[in-house]
Amino acid sequence: MKKIIIAAGLTSLMSTTAMAQNIGVSMALFDDNFLTVLRNGIEETAGQRDGVDVQIEDAQNDVARQLDQINNFVASGVDAIIVNPVDTSATQAMTDAASDAGVPLVFVNREPINVDTLPDNQAFVASNEIESGTLETFEVCKMLRAQGLGNGAKAYVLMGELSNQAAVQRTKDVEDILGIDMCSFIEVVDQQTANWSREQANSLMTNWLASGEEFHAVIANNDEMALGAIQAMKSAGISMDAVVVGGVDATQDALAAMQAGDLDVTVFQNAGGQGTGALDAAIALSKGEPVDQKVYIPFELVTPDNMANYMTQN
Amino acid sequence: MADQTSHGIGGLSYDTSKRTWPNEANVFIALVLLILGFEALGQILPYMDNQSMLLDFESTRDGTILNMARIRIVILQVAIIGIISLGVTQVIISGGIDLSSGPLVGAAAMIVMSFAQTELVNGQLNPKAVFGDWAFDLPIIAPILVGLAFGAFIGAINGSLIAFTGIPPFIATLGMFLICRGISQWWTKGQPVSFPSDQFAAIGSGMMPVVWFALLAIVLALIMKFTVYGKHTYAIGSNEDAARMSGINVKRHKVMVYMIASMLAAFAAIVLSSKNLTAQAGMGQFYELYAIAMAVIGGVSLRGGRGSILGTVLGAMVFGVIQSGFTFIKLDAFYQLMAMGAIIIGAVVLDQYRQRQSSLR
Numbered sequence A: 001m002k003k004i005i006i007a008a009g010l011t012s013l014m015s016t017t018a019m020a021q022n023i024g025v026s027m028a029l030f031d032d033n034f035l036t037v038l039r040n041g042i043e044e045t046a047g048q049r050d051g052v053d054v055q056i057e058d059a060q061n062d063v064a065r066q067l068d069q070i071n072n073f074v075a076s077g078v079d080a081i082i083v084n085p086v087d088t089s090a091t092q093a094m095t096d097a098a099s100d101a102g103v104p105l106v107f108v109n110r111e112p113i114n115v116d117t118l119p120d121n122q123a124f125v126a127s128n129e130i131e132s133g134t135l136e137t138f139e140v141c142k143m144l145r146a147q148g149l150g151n152g153a154k155a156y157v158l159m160g161e162l163s164n165q166a167a168v169q170r171t172k173d174v175e176d177i178l179g180i181d182m183c184s185f186i187e188v189v190d191q192q193t194a195n196w197s198r199e200q201a202n203s204l205m206t207n208w209l210a211s212g213e214e215f216h217a218v219i220a221n222n223d224e225m226a227l228g229a230i231q232a233m234k235s236a237g238i239s240m241d242a243v244v245v246g247g248v249d250a251t252q253d254a255l256a257a258m259q260a261g262d263l264d265v266t267v268f269q270n271a272g273g274q275g276t277g278a279l280d281a282a283i284a285l286s287k288g289e290p291v292d293q294k295v296y297i298p299f300e301l302v303t304p305d306n307m308a309n310y311m312t313q314n
Numbered sequence B: 001m002a003d004q005t006s007h008g009i010g011g012l013s014y015d016t017s018k019r020t021w022p023n024e025a026n027v028f029i030a031l032v033l034l035i036l037g038f039e040a041l042g043q044i045l046p047y048m049d050n051q052s053m054l055l056d057f058e059s060t061r062d063g064t065i066l067n068m069a070r071i072r073i074v075i076l077q078v079a080i081i082g083i084i085s086l087g088v089t090q091v092i093i094s095g096g097i098d099l100s101s102g103p104l105v106g107a108a109a110m111i112v113m114s115f116a117q118t119e120l121v122n123g124q125l126n127p128k129a130v131f132g133d134w135a136f137d138l139p140i141i142a143p144i145l146v147g148l149a150f151g152a153f154i155g156a157i158n159g160s161l162i163a164f165t166g167i168p169p170f171i172a173t174l175g176m177f178l179i180c181r182g183i184s185q186w187w188t189k190g191q192p193v194s195f196p197s198d199q200f201a202a203i204g205s206g207m208m209p210v211v212w213f214a215l216l217a218i219v220l221a222l223i224m225k226f227t228v229y230g231k232h233t234y235a236i237g238s239n240e241d242a243a244r245m246s247g248i249n250v251k252r253h254k255v256m257v258y259m260i261a262s263m264l265a266a267f268a269a270i271v272l273s274s275k276n277l278t279a280q281a282g283m284g285q286f287y288e289l290y291a292i293a294m295a296v297i298g299g300v301s302l303r304g305g306r307g308s309i310l311g312t313v314l315g316a317m318v319f320g321v322i323q324s325g326f327t328f329i330k331l332d333a334f335y336q337l338m339a340m341g342a343i344i345i346g347a348v349v350l351d352q353y354r355q356r357q358s359s360l361r
Helices: A002-019 A033-048 A063-075 A088-100 A129-146 A165-179 A198-210 A223-235 A252-259 A271-286 B023-044 B068-093 B101-114 B141-165 B169-187 B198-203 B208-226 B228-238 B240-245 B250-276 B287-297 B309-328 B333-360
Strands: A021-027 A052-058 A080-083 A105-109 A122-126 A153-159 A186-193 A217-220 A244-246 A266-268 A294-296 A300-302 B005-007 B013-015
Touching: A021 A033, A021 A063, A021 A271, A033 A052, A033 A105, A033 A271, A052 A271, A063 A080, A063 A088, A080 A088, A080 A271, A088 A105, A088 A122, A105 A271, A122 A271, A129 A165, A129 A186, A129 A217, A129 A244, A129 A266, A129 A300, A153 A165, A153 A198, A153 A223, A165 A186, A186 A198, A198 A223, A198 B068, A198 B250, A198 B309, A217 A223, A223 A244, A223 A252, A223 B250, A252 A266, B023 B309, B023 B333, B068 B101, B068 B208, B068 B228, B068 B250, B068 B287, B068 B309, B101 B141, B101 B169, B101 B250, B101 B287, B141 B169, B141 B250, B198 B250, B208 B228, B208 B250, B208 B309, B228 B240, B228 B250, B240 B250, B287 B309, B287 B333, B309 B333
Parallel strands: A021 A052, A021 A080, A080 A105, A105 A122, A122 A294, A153 A186, A153 A217, A217 A244
Antiparallel strands: A266 A300, B005 B013
């Protein structure tokens, strides 16, 4: 009797496998707030599409683990794979693993290095990281000018994890913007990493405040660190009207801080939209339907003027 | 010389004149040397304009000669991990190790914050609400009790596994490390939990983390020095068999040691989430290692039986001085990590050397 039940169970399992679209997803990191929104976007969309099952794995920021996950997906015969690459320069091996097995692959959120040579059954959906830091820093620059500091202003820069592509790119964006004539009046007092973390940014900012140096802006690679810096400045009794603070991500916490007048600039990246776009591309590819191989979803600047549009987005 | 010889446990005799230099004094000297080193760099490095790290000669900011802002942050930035390291210290003294404290902080923070949320944020409904209406603005005791109970639960599992199945503490707490990471991500599927009530936010605001750290350090130091609990912990760490034969209930005691450690880690999570006004699944990363490192720098021996809470507090201060010192001289974080690694290794090498010296006497 037991055997019959097990056999029946197995058959039903196998039959669902045959009917449903099974899509394997390898995320770079579960612990990341932004990537969590993206992940939820994939899951929610999967729930809305008929007969689509997603299995989501955490690569824990480990390139080797991610490649293993892709090979495991291939081995278990998924219909398509979505990869949020840990390291954008290590994507060729993933492309090869999937294309050798004839499994469609979609890269999401981070642009793979081999984006121009992707096989026909692979695609990528992402935002162009150069936009985020550029939009943020340029707005900070304009705000400082508007405050009449066009003859000289000082800023601290909070960097994300140094091994992370987005942190490196956004910091370079800051340097590039401060290099143009209109914004070269801004001098960076110091730039340090706070590893994307609110707690670490709070400590770092408090350390900076202890040196007593004058400054007018804090430019952070993400919102969490901007919020940490804001908490540190508030504890030290600094008026948030006197400092321009910028972040990236437009998280709920950040928008609440903007509403309270503490945060001045953030940048919205449509995480849910990227998740939905990636899943739809994966479904289409697995059915052999044609898709756009490169889908760019633009970053959007968020300031107190337009923040109302973003309150329910991330 | 005869009158300078004392008799210790088990008929061991030692020369009292050679025992007057406590290990904590070494850590303290290292701390002072570090501070002097950074002060010297502040004077020598050309881009530093002869700044001082801990002094403020013009008394511009606090009206005192001390740069109080810097002194405060030196302690504040290590206070929360310091609370964890107090618990870890007694685990290590008992001859064990606890690798699960960092992920426990993450998991406990997520759970605690779900019971500490406020209803209205800037006049609108809390966008990060985890539960329904009933969980908004609960009395502050609710999240605290939930957190401590969770800590006690995890600690009881750790302790029971180690005491009753006999698996090494390293393995038991390594397993719990992964379990707690999983719990913290599963609780809200990775979504951060934010916007606590004002009362909850007060637990970790301003210098409160330091107050908690100091209070708990004093309590733990007294317990370890003057109570039966403390004496049994040292006895088990020095020689477990001897402790068992002398009638100590070793198994029950170990469960208590791990429960106290995990409850301290859970309390650290309460302070941390309150200070940051948010709880996130990735919180507490590497805290277990920093907590162990603080204890080790403070002279707590990984072989068990030796060390003190005072040593660990000084070890935490060493961490704080390094962290602030490197920001003070504007050196990047990677040099900071390298220096910390070197200091941890150096501290243990020195300690081994000292132990060998004293056993040769």
